[in-house]
Amino acid sequence: MVQILIRQDTTIVEDLSATLVRDLAQRLQDDALAICLNVDIGRRPDLVIITPHAVHVIEIKDKIGNIHIDPDGRWWLDGEEIVNLYREQPETPVQQAENTANHVRTRLFKLFKSRKMTFNGRVYAYVLVPNPSPDTRSTLAAFRVSTWLKQHHRHVWITLGLDELVERIKIHDTHTAESTALTYSPAHLQVLTRDWKLQPTQRINALQVASKPQVANKRLTPRFALAVAALILTFLGFGIWTSGIYLPSGCASVDRLNIRSTPGGGVVATVSKNTCFRIDGVSPDRTWARIARGRYTGAWVATNLLTGLQPQKLPVVNQR
Structure with a gap:
C-alpha cells in the first residue's frame, strides 16, 4: 500500500x-x-x-x-x-x-x-x-x-x-x-x-485518506445494531441539548488564507479555499474574526475573506 x-x-x-x-x-x-x-x-x-x-x-x-x-x-x-x-x-x-x-x-x-x-x-x-x-x-x-x-x-x-x-x-x-x-x-x-x-x-x-475495502453485504449483529442505535440517539439528544448554543461560521473565499496569532499579527498557518471556521467574536474595527473551535482556537482571520459571516452582528472580544 x-x-x-x-x-x-x-x-x-x-x-x-x-x-x-x-x-x-x-x-x-x-x-x-x-x-x-x-x-x-x-x-x-x-x-x-x-x-x-x-x-x-x-x-x-x-x-x-x-x-x-x-x-x-x-x-x-x-x-x-x-x-x-x-x-x-x-x-x-x-x-x-x-x-x-x-x-x-x-x-x-x-x-x-x-x-x-x-x-x-x-x-x-x-x-x-x-x-x-x-x-x-x-x-x-x-x-x-x-x-x-x-x-x-x-x-x-x-x-x-x-x-x-x-x-x-x-x-x-x-x-x-x-x-x-x-x-x-x-x-x-x-x-x-x-x-x-x-x-x-x-x-x-x-x-x-486510505482505508481497508469494505466487506459487501455484511449483516449487522443484533447486539451491534442496538449499539449503533444507542449511539445515534445519544448524538441526537446532544444535538437537541446544544441547539441553543450558536456560534456563527464563515468559510475561506480565497486560496492560501492566512491564520494569524493576533489581529494583523504573525501568520501561524495557511489554509485552502472553502475551509470553514466557527467564530466567537471580532476585533473592534470588525475586520478580524477570532476562531472559536478546532486546531486554531483563539487565532484570527480577516473577515472580508470569509463568506457567510456577518461581522456587524458579532461581539467585540479583543482590544488591540
Whole structure:
C-alpha cells in the first residue's frame, strides 16, 4: 500500500483536496511507494509521488471554468491569467511544473551525493487538471500535442483527470526501469523523508485518506445494531441539548488564507479555499474574526475573506 507522507508540523494541505489524495492513493495501490504532501524545499510542489524507479512532480490546477491558452503559451481562465509567481518571476503552469521538477532533481542529486549514494533516477513533471470542463479538455488535449509545447517544454506532461495521471506515471516508471538500474529502496525513502521533514499520515484535513475495502453485504449483529442505535440517539439528544448554543461560521473565499496569532499579527498557518471556521467574536474595527473551535482556537482571520459571516452582528472580544 502506498504511504502518505506529509511535512511535519502541518495538517493543512494548501490548494489540495483530501478526496483527490485518497482517490489517487487507491488508484496507485502498490504501483507507488509514497505520495508526499506539503513538500517545501525552496519550491513547493502540490504532490511528489515516488514510484519504484522514478520521481513524479505534480502541479494541480483544479479550476472551475474554461481554460484558454494563447500563442505565447500563457494560460487564461475566463479572462484571468493563471500564473505562479516565484521570486517575483511569473510562471505559466507548464513552466511552474518544469521548474519545480528541475529543482527537485537538483535537490535529490545533492542529497544522495552527500550520503555517498548515487542518484541517476528520472524526475518527471506534470500539470494535472483533475476536473476539466469539456471546452478545457478540448483546449488542453490540443495544446499538449502542439508543436509549440514540444519545442519549449517537451518534458512536461499535461494530464486530464486522475486516470490519465496514474496511467502516465505507470508508463514512465516502466520506461525508467528499462533504462536505468536505480530502484528506490526503503533506505532511499528514509533519506528523502528525513531531509524533507516528512512523516506518515492517514488523514488530510481530517478526512481519512486510505482505508481497508469494505466487506459487501455484511449483516449487522443484533447486539451491534442496538449499539449503533444507542449511539445515534445519544448524538441526537446532544444535538437537541446544544441547539441553543450558536456560534456563527464563515468559510475561506480565497486560496492560501492566512491564520494569524493576533489581529494583523504573525501568520501561524495557511489554509485552502472553502475551509470553514466557527467564530466567537471580532476585533473592534470588525475586520478580524477570532476562531472559536478546532486546531486554531483563539487565532484570527480577516473577515472580508470569509463568506457567510456577518461581522456587524458579532461581539467585540479583543482590544488591540
